Amino acid sequence: MSKINIGISDGDRAEVNKILSKVLADEYVLYTKTRNYHWNVVGPQFSEYHKLFSDQYEALDGDIDEIAERIRSLGAMTPATLAEFAKTSRLEEHPGVYPDASTMIANLLVDHETVIRTLRADVDSCVKHNDAGTADFLTGLLEKHEKTAWMLRSMLEK
Template structure:
């Protein structure tokens, strides 16, 4: 049975529907990674202990706050492409490359884990970039560039804490 079309279902952004869908699917993976990293960073913010408590507690807060803003930008770009944005734990678990932490790691392990996860988000964004580039989707390319820049810098700052 054919899907019934409604007025407004067709979006002409100057790219093929298949390109739009592929980009939105890639952004859904980026959204899932970003939200999962947000949750993990917030968890570590709550549970960090030790001599670096104050500096890590504040650093993690800055990071999860930035991630909370990012998930909205990514989800809104998916919607602008005419696709639904995933928004459930089960959808994120299926789409994300970021794994949940087991238990409560020591502070240095939290930093190491988050640095690795920041780079995983960079790789997810970088994988979507050729799709956006091929479709001449500059708004998505700009979003991806900004996300890669933030995550690369954050990974560097986390690694610097490890010495």
């Protein structure tokens, strides 16, 4: 493989790829939780929530692919196992727990807000590592999570 010469030092690229690997893990855990809720939601608003969760996990799936490709474009291999994601994610899973629909919405809201906060810090770190491209990419991702959080928050209002 030829040397990567994109104006970011090897050390800075390595640090940015560590950040992106954590973001990838967070997105994958959130994807899995959202898919779990899609499969297991019950109640009078089943159809609405089932569709909502489907739309959300499909959007996350696209984001996951873009993050993985960003890692590859910066010259690293992409983590791609459940074990790696579980070890690296900054989100918590709750195996064997099947909450009611409104708790599912509340749990997803907490996770999206957690991702938003971590992405803000990640953007700052990417700037410090001279990677404006990844900072911009993560800012766009952050904005998607802000919109999803707003929608989830709105569903919880009485």
